[in-house]
Amino acid sequence: QAQLVESGGGLVQAGGSLRLSCAGSGRTFGETAMGWFRQAPGKEREFVAGISRGGEIYYSDSVKGRFTISRDNAKKTLSLQMNSLKPDDTAIYYCAQTSRIAFFASRDHLADQRSYAAWGQGTQVTVSS
Numbered sequence: 001q002a003q004l005v006e007s008g009g010g011l012v013q014a015g016g017s018l019r020l021s022c023a024g025s026g027r028t029f030g031e032t033a034m035g036w037f038r039q040a041p042g043k044e045r046e047f048v049a050g051i052s053r054g055g056e057i058y059y060s061d062s063v064k065g066r067f068t069i070s071r072d073n074a075k076k077t078l079s080l081q082m083n084s085l086k087p088d089d090t091a092i093y094y095c096a097q098t099s100r101i102a103f104f105a106s107r108d109h110l111a112d113q114r115s116y117a118a119w120g121q122g123t124q125v126t127v128s129s
Contacts, residue, residue: 002026002097002118004078009093009123016085016127022078022095022120030073033098033105035116036080038091038125045094049080050110058107062088085127092122 008020020036035050049059049069057069068081078095098105099117109115 002028004095004097004118004120006093006095006120006123009125011126011128012085014086014127014129017081017083018085018125020080020082020093020095020123020125022080024076024078024097026076026097026118028101029076029097031101033100033102033110033115034071034078035096035098035110036069036078036093037096037113038089038093039122040088040091043091045113047111047113048093050105050107051078052103052105052110053101054103054105056105058110060111082125085125087127087129090125090127092124094122095120 003025005023033052036048039045051069066084070079096116097118098115
């Protein structure tokens with residue numbers, strides 16, 4: 001069973017930046033797609049960004065152009081660079097690993113929470129205005 005641990009959250013002013021990291025421990029880390037999701041208070045968890053094993057990258061419209069997802073399979077690390085942060089970005093951020101071992105992945109697949117078998121515990125990001 002893969003284990004994922006997020007870090008890097010915190011409090012930042014609007015317009016600032018944060019970099020989230022997710023450390024994986026499973027042997028399949030480099031063989032599956034990975035994603036970032038977030039859940040704001042009173043809202044459902046939503047897709048933020050996803051990256052396939054083959055390097056395909058997808059973003060939600062709300063973060064496109066401001067966030068950058070990347071992965072280092074050798075270090076079993078998933079990252080999310082967040083720039084130009086807004087108060088609406090305040091949420092708990094979760095990294096997740098899909099269950100299917102595949103080279104390619106569609107946006108629909110990565111945006112669907114049901115595609116993911118392992119989740120981290122989450123890290124809080126708070127953006128003040």
